[in-house]
Amino acid sequence: MSETTESTVRKAFPEAVLDASEIDGVLNLKLAANFLLDVCRLLYSHDDLSFDYLADITAIDWRDRIEVVYRLTNLATNAKVVLRVDLDRNDPQVESVSSVWKGAEWQEREVYDLMGVRFIGHPDLRRILLPEDWEGHPLRKDYVIPD
Amino acid sequence: MSSRIRTELVEINMGPQHPSTHGVLRLEVSLDGEVIVDLKPDVGYLHRGIEKLAEMRTYVQFIPITDRLDYLSSMLQNAAYVGAIEKLGQIEVPERAEYIRVIMMELNRIASHLIFYGAMGLDLGATTPFLYGMREREDILDLFEMTCGARLTYNYFRPGGVAADLPAGFYQKAKSYIKKQRERLAEYDDLLTNNQIFIARMRGVGVISAEEAINYSMSGPTLRGSGVAYDVRKADPYSVYDKLDWDVATRPEGDSLARYLVRMQEIRESLRIVEQALDIMPPGKLQYKTPLRLKLPEGEVYHHIESSRGDLGVYLVSDGSDKPYRLKWRAPSFINLGALSRLAKGWKIADLVAILGSFDIVLGEVDR
Numbered sequence: 001m002s003e004t005t006e007s008t009v010r011k012a013f014p015e016a017v018l019d020a021s022e023i024d025g026v027l028n029l030k031l032a033a034n035f036l037l038d039v040c041r042l043l044y045s046h047d048d049l050s051f052d053y054l055a056d057i058t059a060i061d062w063r064d065r066i067e068v069v070y071r072l073t074n075l076a077t078n079a080k081v082v083l084r085v086d087l088d089r090n091d092p093q094v095e096s097v098s099s100v101w102k103g104a105e106w107q108e109r110e111v112y113d114l115m116g117v118r119f120i121g122h123p124d125l126r127r128i129l130l131p132e133d134w135e136g137h138p139l140r141k142d143y144v145i146p147d
Numbered sequence: 148m149s150s151r152i153r154t155e156l157v158e159i160n161m162g163p164q165h166p167s168t169h170g171v172l173r174l175e176v177s178l179d180g181e182v183i184v185d186l187k188p189d190v191g192y193l194h195r196g197i198e199k200l201a202e203m204r205t206y207v208q209f210i211p212i213t214d215r216l217d218y219l220s221s222m223l224q225n226a227a228y229v230g231a232i233e234k235l236g237q238i239e240v241p242e243r244a245e246y247i248r249v250i251m252m253e254l255n256r257i258a259s260h261l262i263f264y265g266a267m268g269l270d271l272g273a274t275t276p277f278l279y280g281m282r283e284r285e286d287i288l289d290l291f292e293m294t295c296g297a298r299l300t301y302n303y304f305r306p307g308g309v310a311a312d313l314p315a316g317f318y319q320k321a322k323s324y325i326k327k328q329r330e331r332l333a334e335y336d337d338l339l340t341n342n343q344i345f346i347a348r349m350r351g352v353g354v355i356s357a358e359e360a361i362n363y364s365m366s367g368p369t370l371r372g373s374g375v376a377y378d379v380r381k382a383d384p385y386s387v388y389d390k391l392d393w394d395v396a397t398r399p400e401g402d403s404l405a406r407y408l409v410r411m412q413e414i415r416e417s418l419r420i421v422e423q424a425l426d427i428m429p430p431g432k433l434q435y436k437t438p439l440r441l442k443l444p445e446g447e448v449y450h451h452i453e454s455s456r457g458d459l460g461v462y463l464v465s466d467g468s469d470k471p472y473r474l475k476w477r478a479p480s481f482i483n484l485g486a487l488s489r490l491a492k493g494w495k496i497a498d499l500v501a502i503l504g505s506f507d508i509v510l511g512e513v514d515r
Contacts, residue, residue, distance in 0.1 A: 024449065052362070058462055071449065101362055102363045102489070106485035107482065107485075110481075128191060130191060139199060
């Protein structure tokens with residue numbers, strides 16, 4: 001299953017996959033950020049893969065880059081795949097996947113709020129957990145906690 | 148003069164202090180008369196930044212904080228977090244401890260669903276069910292108290308086991324509770340499930356199809372009420388769930404009544420699980436040798452469980468030290484609430500109370 005997922009993506013977008021690995025038995029694909037939305041559309045609409053469930057979106061601050069992690073599941077077969085993109089820490093932005101999965105809307109707002117990643121094409125990218133006038137993004141490693 | 152009457156939309160705030168928002172949640176509602184045209188939930192009033200707090204604490208120090216997320220099912224919060232640590236650290240758990248955990252998790256699921264049962268009635272104007280639900284929940288809290296000393300924030304799970312073995316008398320007390328709860332469920336149905344007013348307020352209200360519910364990443368009873376048999380206990384079995392005989396409760400209708408009925412059925416299924424676990428639980432030692440200053444190998448893990456509210460995931464990234472480098476809490480209430488606006492549009496404001504009630508959110512988990 002995970003070989004077909006990887007080969008399907010590689011076949012459709014030869015330059016999209018930068019690296020592939022397996023963590024805990026789940027395929028992890030490191031993607032070039034500009035291919036993310038295309039790959040998501042493919043994984044969602046492909047008849048055999050049909051990753052219909054976006055389980056989770058989150059981001060990690062690696063100090064030299066921000067990594068956004070997408071966790072997808074096919075609910076019928078329980079197949080899973082994890083997509084990862086590395087973003088420039090000074091101006092992290094990537095296309096929103098909320099046009100594919102509605103569930104991404106709130107999750108992307110959370111990543112924007114706490115980690116400062118801008119999701120291009122998001123219909124309503126506002127802070128969600130913190131007040132709108134909050135400064136900074138607390139989950140960044142260099143965030144200074146106010147008194 | 149024109150005979151046409153000019154009408155305009157009315158914006159109202161429901162919450163953050165409102166009995167039907169189940170905590171501090173604010174809903175910005177646009178109304179055309181009584182009909183909801185638009186709805187924007189405003190969350191975060193209870194945000195404590197737990198993911199940041201996790202980075203400043205050792206692995207074990209963070210366990211009590213998990214209790215304060217979905218505070219109606221703290222055992223399950225413990226379980227998700229400790230499960231992630233065990234997976235990454237490859238820590239073994241004695242079989243007896245796994246059975247004790249399952250007993251605690253399912254009792255906690257029942258206790259949470261009992262609050263839902265009562266609060267759902269209360270939302271729609273029925274006071275008695277709340278008193279009934281709280282009465283039986285009390286028996287579960289007594290069982291928790293005799294096991295770990297706490298009634299709400301248990302801090303009972305440990306990497307490699309649980310804090311203490313079951314106390315003397317637990318077995319008999321749990322068995323008599325199960326018997327009593329089964330009898331009382333018939334009363335619950337008489338009071339609320341078969342109440343014509345209740346059914347009229349719930350049936351066909353706030354419908355979402357299976358396909359849409361999946362697209363909104365919904366999970367738990369709110370997803371199973373739309374006919375999707377997705378339950379993490381079956382999909383990715385953990386602990387000893389695969390050794391027990393029980394069924395995933397689903398309803399095809401996708402309305403508020405369906406979400407209610409799924410939870411009522413889940414109480415029955417959880418009773419089955421607890422009963423079996425009590426009987427087949429092996430004797431043995433519970434000792435765990437996990438050091439307090441636990442260090443996990445560099446790497447990452449994603450562990451998810453089925454909590455009372457759905458797919459609860461813990462994503463843990465370790466840099467090899469004694470504190471998490473990054474911890475992400477996938478909160479089912481938060482993600483489910485993201486679909487509320489879609490469900491509420493077109494319904495009257497009185498129906499919003501029924502729809503939100505049927506989501507069974509806990510703000511401690513939504514806001515984290």
